[in-house]
Amino acid sequence: MLQGYSVFITVFAFVMTMAMIFIRPKNMNEAIPATIGAILVFLSGSVSITDLIDIGSKVNGAAITIIATIVMAIVLESFGFYYWTAFLLLKTSRGSGIRLFWLTMLLCFLMTLFFNNDGSILITTPILILLLRHIGLKNHQKIPYLLSGALIATASSAPIGVSNIVNLISLKIVNLNLSLYTEMMFVPGMMGLLFLSLSLFLVFYKELPRQIPNNYSIPLHFENRRYHPLQDTSNDFLEKQKRLLIYILLFVFITRISLFIASYIGISISIVAVSGSICLLVWRWYYLRISPFDMFKKTPWHILIFAFNMYVIMFGLHNIGLTTLLIEAIGPLVEANLFHATLTMGVLLSILSNLFNNHPALMIGTLSLAEMSLDPITLKTVYLANIIGSDIGSLLLPIGTLASLIWLHILKKHKVKLSWKTYIKVTMIVIPPTLIFTLLCLYFWVLLIFL
Numbered sequence: 001m002l003q004g005y006s007v008f009i010t011v012f013a014f015v016m017t018m019a020m021i022f023i024r025p026k027n028m029n030e031a032i033p034a035t036i037g038a039i040l041v042f043l044s045g046s047v048s049i050t051d052l053i054d055i056g057s058k059v060n061g062a063a064i065t066i067i068a069t070i071v072m073a074i075v076l077e078s079f080g081f082y083y084w085t086a087f088l089l090l091k092t093s094r095g096s097g098i099r100l101f102w103l104t105m106l107l108c109f110l111m112t113l114f115f116n117n118d119g120s121i122l123i124t125t126p127i128l129i130l131l132l133r134h135i136g137l138k139n140h141q142k143i144p145y146l147l148s149g150a151l152i153a154t155a156s157s158a159p160i161g162v163s164n165i166v167n168l169i170s171l172k173i174v175n176l177n178l179s180l181y182t183e184m185m186f187v188p189g190m191m192g193l194l195f196l197s198l199s200l201f202l203v204f205y206k207e208l209p210r211q212i213p214n215n216y217s218i219p220l221h222f223e224n225r226r227y228h229p230l231q232d233t234s235n236d237f238l239e240k241q242k243r244l245l246i247y248i249l250l251f252v253f254i255t256r257i258s259l260f261i262a263s264y265i266g267i268s269i270s271i272v273a274v275s276g277s278i279c280l281l282v283w284r285w286y287y288l289r290i291s292p293f294d295m296f297k298k299t300p301w302h303i304l305i306f307a308f309n310m311y312v313i314m315f316g317l318h319n320i321g322l323t324t325l326l327i328e329a330i331g332p333l334v335e336a337n338l339f340h341a342t343l344t345m346g347v348l349l350s351i352l353s354n355l356f357n358n359h360p361a362l363m364i365g366t367l368s369l370a371e372m373s374l375d376p377i378t379l380k381t382v383y384l385a386n387i388i389g390s391d392i393g394s395l396l397l398p399i400g401t402l403a404s405l406i407w408l409h410i411l412k413k414h415k416v417k418l419s420w421k422t423y424i425k426v427t428m429i430v431i432p433p434t435l436i437f438t439l440l441c442l443y444f445w446v447l448l449i450f451l
Helices: 002-023 031-044 049-078 081-093 097-114 117-134 139-155 165-169 178-204 236-265 269-288 294-298 301-319 322-336 338-356 358-370 376-391 402-413 420-450
Strands: 220-222 225-227
Touching: 002 031, 002 301, 031 301, 049 081, 049 117, 049 236, 049 269, 049 294, 049 301, 081 097, 081 117, 081 236, 097 117, 097 139, 097 178, 097 236, 117 139, 117 402, 139 178, 139 402, 139 420, 178 376, 178 420, 236 269, 301 322, 301 338, 301 358, 301 402, 322 338, 322 358, 338 358, 338 376, 338 420, 358 376, 376 420
Parallel strands: none
Antiparallel strands: 220 225
């Protein structure tokens, strides 16, 4: 009786949570229904105290890494990086809205490459908002740049293992190191990115302005001062700040490389990320006299709460038999051949990611794979199909990734209006074909180099 009661409450909590997230009464924050659902799941008995501790250990590393990335973004903003980048984007675009669109894609890809998808969103979104406001675009004219940039920033985490903390969670379970990950995934991931970029360009082509104001006088902010790059080119103050910004970017780059090295030799990337962030905060405090405590106000804590509670709900479903049902349902398809396995798991993880968020979805998918009788190459390939589903397929809905939630938080903070309807109208067109294309690229690439 108790078991049946637990199953009913857990399923009810899941359905209620998802309904509230989709309906969003009075623009309710996603963390509220997720928290209510998690409490119901816990009270039902399908998740124990031990499970909560286990969930905390899994979310802990991701949360620390995200916070460390937020710190880096705050420091870069304080030293004027956002204004410099906006100025360079505008100058390089040379008055062309089309060229600015492709430069936006490039910027978001590079930021994900050098930081991660969350860091890319945190850094590029304010830069783009600053730039688009400066050239006087209306709200609906900003959407092609902001939405395309966000989708590319998140999808760019697929080719490289450490560009998304989700990618790192389950690597050891399938015995896949970063070197082999890159060998198997880089080419298919990049092909998928190009496909997504072209798809977004075609969708937004008619809405992109052909000409944008050729006005480069974006005021730069340094040490509470304003600097106009076209008016004060002889100012020694500029050169001093340029050098300082270069040093900071170099330090951030070294920290980023250290994450690769740490993950390779088995050191917690959270320790490296936190150490680098503390150094940056102390550097900023010493140089700009800005207290590090401002990060507490600027961190979107509700996103971390949402991720933890969705893990709780997913664990509850796992404990009442979801993983067993998945294995029974998809096992024959996955074990049939590599082609079926790749497409099946990639699509399944896309669905689960959009329902639960990609962090817990990837964990459930990986646990399911670990319990199947798959040969080593098939196991690794299908795991990479999971990554494609959780990094690209998850973009169908705004709640699919933490990066998307951070992006929506930044838009709201800067009073840029974007409804779920507008978001989904675009992603329904570009994400499903990109997902299938990338999965096919993975399948044929593995056949070419391994089989």
